[in-house]
Amino acid sequence: MYRDELNLPEEGRWPSFFTLVIGLGYLLVGSIQILSSIGIVAPIIGFSDLISGFLLIIVALVFLTGVRPLSMNNQEGYAFISVGYILAAVMFALQVLVILTNALGWFLQFEDWISWNISNDITPSLWMFIILMTGTGSLWVVGNMREKILGSREGGLKL
Amino acid sequence: MIPHGEQEPELDLEFIDPQILLADERYEVIGNILREVYEPGQGKWILSDMFDRVLLHRYLGLPIFLVVMWAMFHFTFEISLVFMEMITQFFGWLGTFTSQIPNPLLASLLTDGILGGVGFILTFVPPIFFLYLSISILEDTGYLSRAAFVMDRFMMKMGLHGRSFIPLLLGFGCSVAAVMATRTVDGKSNRLTTILVSPLMSCAGRLPIYILIAGVFFPTIAGTVVFLMYMLGIVMAIVMAIIFKKTILREESSSMIMELSQYQIPTAHGSFRHMWDRGIQFVKTAGTYLLAGSIIMWALSSFGPAGVSVPVDESFADILGRFFEPVFLPLGFSWQVATGLIFGFLAKEAVIQSLAIVYAVGGIALEAALISSITPLTAVALMVFVLLYVPCLATVGTIKKETGSLKWTGFSIVYQLVLAYFVAILVIIIGGAFFV
Secondary structure (H helix, E strand, C coil): CCCCCHCCCCCCHHHHHHHHHHHHHHHHHHHHHHHHCCCCCCCCCCCCHHHHHHHHHHHHHHHHHHHHHCCCCCHHHHHHHHHHHHHHHHHHHHHHHHHHHHHHHHCCCCCCHHCCCCHHHHHHHHHHHHHHHHHHHHHHHHHHHHHHHHHHHHHHHCC | CCCCCCCCCCCCCCHHCHHHHHHHHHHHHHHHHHHHCCHHHHHHHHHHHHHHHHHHCCHHHHHHHHHHHHHHHHHHHHHHHHHHHHHHHHHHHHHHHHCCCCCCCHHHHHHHHHHHHHHHHHCCHHHHHHHHHHHHHHHCCHHHHHHHHHHHHHHHHCCHHHHHHHHHHHHCCCCHHHHHHHHHHHCCCHHHHHHHHHCCCHHHHHHHHHHHHHEEEEEEEEHHHHHHHHHHHHHHHHHHHHHHHHCCCCCCCCCCCCCCCCCCCCHHHHHHHHHHHHCCCCCHHHCCCCHHHHHHHHHHHHHHHHCCCCCCCHHHHHHHHHHHHHHHHHCCCCCHHHHHHHHHHCCCCHHHHHHHHHHCCCCHHHHHHHHHHHCCCHHHHHHHHHHCCCCCHHHHHHHHHHHHCCCHHHHHHHHHHHHHHHHHHHHHHHHHHHCC
């Protein structure tokens, strides 16, 4: 279905499970952010923006829509994962830029930045993406190791 | 398949969009050529198709568009704050010299008039450049045409013309460009509808007032407030288009046929070049029209019937503002705000510039003056009013040129004034009932 150079795995069971976990994670955190920002649950540092909560839920929906096609080994599911990653990355990059510019204001001792504290800028969009990338990296490493081990076993049998 | 002996039913060409017929014919010719020169293999998708599967998704397309829009305004507002402060500090530093000029009138002109006016408006250069950078990146990636496609489905359901969304998107940059871009819209009434609603989209000129008011009254969610104002612009444009299409400008909507190019990775050179070309227009406006406007505004604030250097509440600006103040009293706008809104007809940036000068001549900082003179609810009503009221002079000129009609030009001014007043009053009434 997709061109070979996209290099997508044929087997979608594990990617679908991973996507489900990530999707549910974003959904949970987004919901908590909405509830926290409107005061239904206790205020949490970094969870104050209502709109950001909705946006996290949209990212979650993109991931979750990809679970079903992936579980049926339909490579179309990777399209949803890719866009989910891009959206999560955009929100992460924006938050990094916000921290950098706020740090610049604090460094230059501008009036509005004197009381700036980095903890207020550590938002879910920032650490959720770090979790997402760590999970992806771990899966990639495990997958590579598995391939090497299975490859060497098959090679050994052949010998 | 049609059985032998039965006649194929004739298509009722009267009800088929000629655009679709033309596109069908064109693709048939392309197909015939391809059949001769191309050996078809197994259908394979490329990365661009893969993204389109999601970005043009029936249900996810619109929410994803909202995420992209939020990212654009969050980037525009949050990232530019520190750079705005740098420019403020620079003009503040210049002001320490100009205020010491021995001639008090010249010192006031330079400090309160030019630095307080043009200098103040120039502090909004970073967000405007960042906004144009975001629009350039979205255009260069190919997403902006997809956004029109996503919104097309949504707009067609409401009887609107899908192609109209492209000029509306351009309206984020400048209303003049949006009105001119309506030339691509088919059908007289479709085009007229698009021209009439294009100025409702928030142009870059309105950004300074959103940034200032959101930053002063809603500092913790300022980026979100700015985003919501832009969304309100889109919603109002759609609502008004529906009203026009169902009442004075009835016409069948035609389908949108759009060839979507593949996604591209934007180049830094290309995006920054586009940003510069568009953003520099703002600087040129600040250096010409807004400079002239700030001198006029300073003169109105410093001169009065009693002579030169009169207190600001005895100045011509006060007389002008107080003349219109009763009209704005239900909205809670002071005479200073009324004066700013009158000057906003020349250019939207002039609203905030005029306010800065009036308060500077009166010896009060703009932020402090706003907090003491209007409530947060009135501040929201003011943002809504600025979003919806008369388009700037350049846009009015373009509407006249594009419609070729004084009647429609006058109508666009009057309906926007009425709409702005009505929606701002609604904000005051509903907001007063629920939040105060």
